[in-house]
Amino acid sequence: MVRGKCLSPEKEKGRQKTQGGFRPCLCTLPSLLGGALADELQLPENYADEQQVQDWLGSFRGRRARLDPRCCRISQPVSETAWFAAGMDLGDFEQDNTGSCRLSSPVPELCRTEDCCLGIDEAGRGPVLGPMVYGICFCPLSKLGDLEALKVADSKTLSEAERERLFGKLDQARDFVGWALDILSPNLISTSMQRRTKYNLNSLSHDTAMALVQLALDQGVRVTQVFVDTVGPADKYQQKLQERFPEVEVTVRPKADSLFPVVSAASICAKVARDHIVKRWKFLEDLGDLKMDYGSGYPNDPKTKEWLAQCLDPVFGFPQFVRFSWSTAQLILDGRAVPVRWEDSEEEAGGTPAAGRGSGTPSLLSYFARREAPTERQSHRFFHERGLETVANL
Incomplete structure (x- = not known):
């Protein structure tokens, strides 16, 4: 390219x-x-x-x-993922797509001197394939009319060509428009959701959104108003954001991307980035001659389900392009992958007792358990043969 x-x-x-x-x-x-x-x-x-x-x-x-x-x-x-915008180079994420990556545009000087509004939206929350991208967009309140004149709209109502054209316009308006993105890989999403301490997708989304607002504030943007497309109950989310940013007026609404132009702009930035990441995903796994025709990536898409079944390795599971914490992926794993029995797992109802729970076999974890009383140390035969004993005090 x-x-x-x-x-x-x-x-x-x-x-x-x-x-x-x-x-x-x-x-x-x-x-x-x-x-x-x-x-x-x-x-x-x-x-x-x-x-x-x-x-x-x-x-x-x-x-x-x-x-x-x-x-x-x-x-x-230029790289395959960097051609489409001078300020949105996805090369870092392309090199390591197992974690997260943050991108941001230069902050317009006008946004440092005038009160600004900021919109938050995401792309790719529901699919079982690919990353979730959170985006913010901000501009001075005095320039809201200019932002509306760009005719930005909810990215889900636009074609791919229209989204890219509008992103080009936003990029042109960099003298009063700024944006930032957090790209969360499928691997990061799944491992976060399945860690020992419960951390669901809503919590991950809330934390990512708040981190982006904090980024804008740290960069010197004079944010006075924040508009957010809700994740979960709008009133609870708004209260959470308001407590975190008490000096900012927060508005959380369902379908905010179709109500507020600054949220629409954030939606377009996030969707454009996700589209290009998905199209040019660099698979770390060797999938052989498997075709990349996986449909929309949503769990209810028959093409997506078929592709998931084809790319499954019975031992190692799915490639990291797949969110293995999604129930669609879990069902395929349960039905087609090699079963694994953990020695320290709970005893299944009506099944064979697990190790360490009545089976007579010690649990693996028992070897690392802290003992309540110290084990008595056996003396060397030199002392035993001579009738010598250790004394604690005289």
Whole structure:
């Protein structure tokens, strides 16, 4: 994958030869793009000089440039996940997709000097596949009208192309719009939910959202209002956030991503990031010739269920792309994977007693248990043969 830079040829018929090969006349750009694509990308009608074209291409650096290679010059290589936005490089998460990763845009200077509102939303809460991405977006209260003018909307109501186009607009508006993301891997989600101390998805979501608000405050953003798409009961969540951030006015609502533009913007940022992560997921496991046609990733999707069954290893389970704590995955594990009996597990009703619980076999944990009374140490035969004993006091 390369980043392309369009060159400005002189206005003459045909092409002008350069060091990089041939470059087209600007008047041929629409034909090279194709009519439908040119319409989709809103190619400007008047593109008489190089600067106009550079500005236009720059405004769409959040999209894959499906340009004919003849009108591009190879400049610098970029990763598969980094091409779509200069400020959203997913390379770090791509290198290690087993934990979490945080990304953020530069903070506009205006957000440090004026009161701001901040929206919170997530993408990928329900799927059994892929990460969950939490996003915030913030802008000055004085610029809310400009944000609304971008016509942001709930990401779930938009097509992928529309989301990327709107993210491109948000990226263009970086003089008054900022954002940040927390990417939580499937492995992190599952291990968190199945640890000994109960930590459910709602708690994980709440903590992630609060951490992002704190990040904005630590970066100097003057946050005075926070709007949140609820997770769980809205009133309890709002009270929790208000107690954590008493100086901020908090509003938690169901469907907030369709009610407040700043939440819609956060939703778009999170969804765009998740879409690209899922498409370019780097599997650590060798899946052989398994096709990556896993459907929507939601538990009730037949394609997703079929793919889960095909990628299951009977001993090692699922690849880390799968949230193994989801009930859909658990059912497949229970039915198709090799059963494992833990020696110190509870005795199953009507079954064979587990080790250490009436079976006569000591539990594995019994070897590490702290003994209540110290074991009496047997003296060496030298002392025994000579009738010598250890005394505590004289």
